[in-house]
Amino acid sequence: MANIIDGKQISADIKEELKQEVARLKEVGHSCCLAVIQVGSDPASSVYVGNKKKACAYIGIESLAYELPEETTEEELLAIIEQLNQDDHVHGILCQLPLPKHINEDRVIAAISPEKDVDGFHPQNVGALVIGQKGFVSCTPAGIIQLLKRSNIDIAGKHCVVIGRSNIVGKPMALLMLRENATVTVCHSKTSNLKELCSQADILIVAIGKPRFIGAEYVKDGAVVIDVGIHRDENNKLCGDVRYEEVEPKASYITPVPGGVGPMTIAMLMNNCVEAMKSSDLC
Ligand code: GUN
Secondary structure: OOEEOOHHHHHHHHHHHHHHHHHHHHHOOOOOEEEEEEEOOOHHHHHHHHHHHHHHHHHOOEEEEEEEOOOOOHHHHHHHHHHHHHOOOOOEEEEOOOOOOOOOHHHHHHHOOHHHOOOOOOHHHHHHHHOOOOOOOOHHHHHHHHHHHHOOOOOOOOEEEEEOOOOOOHHHHHHHHHHOOOEEEEEOOOOOOHHHHHOOOOEEEEOOOOOOOEOHHHOOOOOEEEEOOOEEOOOOOEEOOEOHHHHOOOOOEEOOOOOOOHHHHHHHHHHHHHHHHHHHHOO
């Protein structure tokens, strides 16, 4: 029987801590503002953006919503970002991805001031993570580190296998685990001996993007299993990349879907906003 890592509770704890910190900073005249940009009306993006605005309101962060039409040009979007970069009232800028096909995502990410890049996607922040310098870190992998630490799971010296090599999750996850002194293996769609490698993991982080792909045969007895996936199965029920009911009896710790990694992303985004404000106003 595994211990269930309660991401809902841990994210609620972090949001509560942030709410208190924001209230304390407000009393001494510092307020925090996040600009949230959405281009087009992709329904999944609208849900994510709505949840981000709700979290801001709960914590006491002002959110500025930019809901731009699908036809917005790259130049128009870059001009809005430049204006927000210059605006001292705005501490964080988030442009919800994916963007419409006619807009170059890399160019948009690079246009956001690294000091306001609360998503941690700007090449300067990614580079800082690689060489161990201070900077914003992508929210989902940062949230996974919090799940492990707040569950008192030791990372140093452990073999961590990350499945997935995206810029948002897999790559920063591997770098963060390395920073925590784990021995890290990164697997991906072209890895030939996936099962063999996964079954050597003390900590298995699954961001493969395939519903219920990882079964018990991929998991060592007593491993910690972190499931980043979120999908709807054939019965419209939420599921992850891991076959939970099969893997849970073998694992020492496991994240459920929903209620595991998911809620941590927004908690860490809020954390990054507060950090952005603290380094702009108080230094
Ligand atoms: N799309 C999916 N996840 C994310 C995220 O964390 N940030 C942004 N900006 N877009 C996303």
